[in-house]
Amino acid sequence: MQVNSNISFQDTATAFAHKTDKDLGRARLLFRSFDYPILLKWGPGLAKIAVSLGFKFVIKDTIFKQFCGGENIQECIHAIQQLAKSGIGTILDYSVEGEESELVFVSTAAEIIKTIDMAHGNASIPFAVFKVTGIIDSHVLEKVSSNIELSESEQTLWDNGKARFFDICYHAQKNDVRLFIDAEESWIQLAIDQLAEQAMGEVNTTKALIYNTVQLYRHDRFAYLKDQIKTTSAFLGFKLVRGAYMEKERARAIEFGYQDPIQPNKESTDSDYNEALKFCIENSDKVSICVGTHNENSSMLGVQLMTEKGLDKTDTRVYFSQLLGMSDHISFNLSHSKYNVAKYVPYGPVNAVIPYLTRRAQENSSVAGQMGRELGLIDTEIKRRRNES
Numbered sequence: 362m363q364v365n366s367n368i369s370f371q372d373t374a375t376a377f378a379h380k381t382d383k384d385l386g387r388a389r390l391l392f393r394s395f396d397y398p399i400l401l402k403w404g405p406g407l408a409k410i411a412v413s414l415g416f417k418f419v420i421k422d423t424i425f426k427q428f429c430g431g432e433n434i435q436e437c438i439h440a441i442q443q444l445a446k447s448g449i450g451t452i453l454d455y456s457v458e459g460e461e462s463e464l465v466f467v468s469t470a471a472e473i474i475k476t477i478d479m480a481h482g483n484a485s486i487p488f489a490v491f492k493v494t495g496i497i498d499s500h501v502l503e504k505v506s507s508n509i510e511l512s513e514s515e516q517t518l519w520d521n522g523k524a525r526f527f528d529i530c531y532h533a534q535k536n537d538v539r540l541f542i543d544a545e546e547s548w549i550q551l552a553i554d555q556l557a558e559q560a561m562g563e564v565n566t567t568k569a570l571i572y573n574t575v576q577l578y579r580h581d582r583f584a585y586l587k588d589q590i591k592t593t594s595a596f597l598g599f600k601l602v603r604g605a606y607m608e609k610e611r612a613r614a615i616e617f618g619y620q621d622p623i624q625p626n627k628e629s630t631d632s633d634y635n636e637a638l639k640f641c642i643e644n645s646d647k648v649s650i651c652v653g654t655h656n657e658n659s660s661m662l663g664v665q666l667m668t669e670k671g672l673d674k675t676d677t678r679v680y681f682s683q684l685l686g687m688s689d690h691i692s693f694n695l696s697h698s699k700y701n702v703a704k705y706v707p708y709g710p711v712n713a714v715i716p717y718l719t720r721r722a723q724e725n726s727s728v729a730g731q732m733g734r735e736l737g738l739i740d741t742e743i744k745r746r747r748n749e750s
């Protein structure tokens with residue numbers, strides 16, 4: 362796609378300039394392996410067994426290397442520096458999933474604080490990020506979202522969780538670090554929105570530091586976004602995404618017999634995403650955004666809208682963001698043209714990020730219809746390099 366004369370997402374030379382031939386060969390092999398349903402089915406279990414038997418390096422040198430920065434912040438420094446060489450920022454994403462306990466929530470909150478400290482005054486790390494379910498019990502979030510009265514012990518969990526939430530937001534404020542709050546399942550999102558709205562009201566007094574996330578695969582979210590922008594006096598930050606939990610959302614709506622919160626089809630999601638992008642950029646005097654997508658049309662639309670609005674490419678109110686190991690053709694070409702780009706760099710112990718890696722593998726399988734694009738781009742670049750030499 363070539364809408365803006367200066368940018369082409371087909372420019373694989375720019376997209377993969379940071380990859381050696383060996384890196385490309387390895388990535389090609391990995392993306393091809395996602396096409397084996399048997400590997401997708403048994404891979405996560407086998408990966409856990411491999412780690413427990415001391416063969417962690419097998420995972421660490423392959424899929425982990427493609428999609429994660431390291432097992433801890435220190436190990437991510439190489440990825441941060443590599444991205445920074447191409448003008449791309451890092452968003453350290455502590456991606457540990459699993460056990461829900463107060464002990465784990467406390468240590469996760471401490472880790473998020475460390476990512477904020479790391480971002481403080483560091484131009485290579487323009488944002489920090491966290492998931493509210495990493496620090497607050499999801500059953501409590503569900504009850505609060507449904508306005509169901511909490512028991513005494515649940516009230517304590519909620520109070521402790523809120524304290525952790527605001528500690529993180531105030532720490533970001535104190536350190537002048539922009540902070541994304543990820544969006545999650547619809548049945549807990551109301552509680553997350555309320556926390557995020559309160560934090561934005563308190564912290565975003567002179568500029569947007571706290572960003573809530575809006576999932577445009579939900580049919581009610583563009584209206585929510587417009588309402589927030591029209592009725593809130595604080596500076597607002599929004600990360601715009603399509604949404605990651607579609608199958609789960611649809612299945613639950615059927616199971617419990619309520620209206621499916623997801624748009625009727627992909628076209629409606631795309632249309633609301635692009636309209637939301639337009640609305641935010643129109644209101645950029647008050648609204649800062651992160652265009653969080655691997656969609657080429659939406660990314661190019663972001664570029665066009667910035668031009669039409671007369672925003673400088675480097676205006677920090679607009680960032681484009683993709684995940685590490687995905688859509689480098691968007692990230693590196695946008696950054697090459699001097700737009701603000703930051704990659705989510707997930708990290709955590711290998712065994713704890715297996716659920717995250719499994720989602721990346723599924724998303725890039727031909728079952729999900731996505732594999733073609735990443736693999737096609739890698740193939741194009743390999744061929745281009747062969748012809749050049």
Ligand SMILES: Cc1cc2nc3c(=O)[nH]c(=O)nc-3n(C[C@H](O)[C@H](O)[C@H](O)COP(=O)(O)OP(=O)(O)OC[C@H]3O[C@@H](n4cnc5c(N)ncnc54)[C@H](O)[C@@H]3O)c2cc1C
Binds near residue numbers: 545607624
């Ligand atoms: C930087 C970044 C941050 C992210 N943060 C979050 C987050 O906080 N919360 C979150 O939920 N997700 C998050 N995501 C994931 C995101 O929501 C999408 O799942 C993912 O990026 C794929 O969508 P896309 O816009 O990249 O591209 P596309 O490939 O164009 O869109 C795929 C998406 O379209 C939607 N879709 C597909 N089929 C249909 C259908 N039949 N009907 C309706 N909608 C459909 C789904 O949302 C699907 O994921 C993030 C992604 C990025 C890149």
